[in-house]
Amino acid sequence: MTTSPTTNEDVNDSPKAEDLLRILESLDALVYVSDMHSHEMLFINAYGRQRWGAPNGRKCWQVLQDGQSGPCDFCTNPQLLGADGHPPPTIVWEFRNTRDGRWYQCRDQAMQWHDGRMVRVEIATDITERKTLEEALKASNQQTRKLAYRDDLTQLPNRRAFFESYRKQMETLTPDQPLALVLIDLDHFKMVNDVRGHAAGDHVLKVVAELFQAQLKPLDILCRLGGEEFALVLPNTSLPCATALAKRLHEALRSHTMEYAGQPFLVTASLGVAATTCAEADLNDMLKAADRAMYRAKAQGRDQVCSEALSSQNESRPE
Numbered sequence: 001m002t003t004s005p006t007t008n009e010d011v012n013d014s015p016k017a018e019d020l021l022r023i024l025e026s027l028d029a030l031v032y033v034s035d036m037h038s039h040e041m042l043f044i045n046a047y048g049r050q051r052w053g054a055p056n057g058r059k060c061w062q063v064l065q066d067g068q069s070g071p072c073d074f075c076t077n078p079q080l081l082g083a084d085g086h087p088p089p090t091i092v093w094e095f096r097n098t099r100d101g102r103w104y105q106c107r108d109q110a111m112q113w114h115d116g117r118m119v120r121v122e123i124a125t126d127i128t129e130r131k132t133l134e135e136a137l138k139a140s141n142q143q144t145r146k147l148a149y150r151d152d153l154t155q156l157p158n159r160r161a162f163f164e165s166y167r168k169q170m171e172t173l174t175p176d177q178p179l180a181l182v183l184i185d186l187d188h189f190k191m192v193n194d195v196r197g198h199a200a201g202d203h204v205l206k207v208v209a210e211l212f213q214a215q216l217k218p219l220d221i222l223c224r225l226g227g228e229e230f231a232l233v234l235p236n237t238s239l240p241c242a243t244a245l246a247k248r249l250h251e252a253l254r255s256h257t258m259e260y261a262g263q264p265f266l267v268t269a270s271l272g273v274a275a276t277t278c279a280e281a282d283l284n285d286m287l288k289a290a291d292r293a294m295y296r297a298k299a300q301g302r303d304q305v306c307s308e309a310l311s312s313q314n315e316s317r318p319e
């Protein structure tokens, strides 16, 4: 009967050099050693030789990378020797190899070679599959986020995006900068649907979004709150300037001839404008003020712009 070792100590008692080499040569990972200063490749295991070839006296950057005329600018050697002479802990990083295009997790450390010089030892495992999955997940998350924040029909930011944009503006603007909000509600939109059909209503919503967007500056944020209601956040804009812009939007819409299924028709909107200094720009108060102004526009016969200041300072604030 054969007896087998029972503890690690028994196994590691007297490891033979050829056994250690056999382990290195059969590893499913790149292991290489290069001179810290000259970058000469001193050892590369079978895994590495199969993918990058034998070193033949070349430097590590000549063996492992493409298009290098000197040491790589991403080389971790400078980090491997601590200022106090003691090597810091192993450096772990991820890198896409320039020769095979695959991703590797690299574990680098410095050690003293048998002839006394300092060398770098790298163990690199192929993590391409994991990276591919991570990238697919990231892309899918971005797409999900895009869908969650975009209105499908008009491609404008939706209600959720509106609340987030408003909050961001509050953080970005200085306390004395004005902020304006315009609520826009199409007039008698139900009639468009009833008389011309739901598809015609959808067409109108898309055209309105494009018409308005064409009048805006890059920092102005037009959102579709839902149904036939839109909101416009205007950073650093006073009440007079916001009202003037709202009047331009109002005019652009009422003077635009819609056309659906060969039939021309007109659409109008009621707009409510509110503005305040950023320091006072509580979203609920702003929404209420813009809503009041918008309902005043509806009550006064629709097809017009009304405004309401939250703070008297806004009345004379320049754009």
Ligand SMILES: Nc1nc2c(ncn2[C@@H]2O[C@H](COP(=O)(O)OP(=O)(O)OP(=O)(O)O)[C@@H](O)[C@H]2O)c(=O)[nH]1
Pocket (backbone or CB within 6 Å): 153, 185, 186, 187, 188, 189, 190, 191, 193, 197, 198, 199, 200, 201, 202, 205, 226, 227, 228, 298, 302
């Ligand atoms: N085509 C289409 N219609 C929508 C959409 N969302 C909401 N609506 C319609 O918009 C209409 C809104 O009607 P109301 O709330 O009565 O408002 P209105 O007819 O515009 O009347 P006022 O606002 O008082 O001028 C309803 O008929 C909804 O079905 C949409 O995405 N597409």
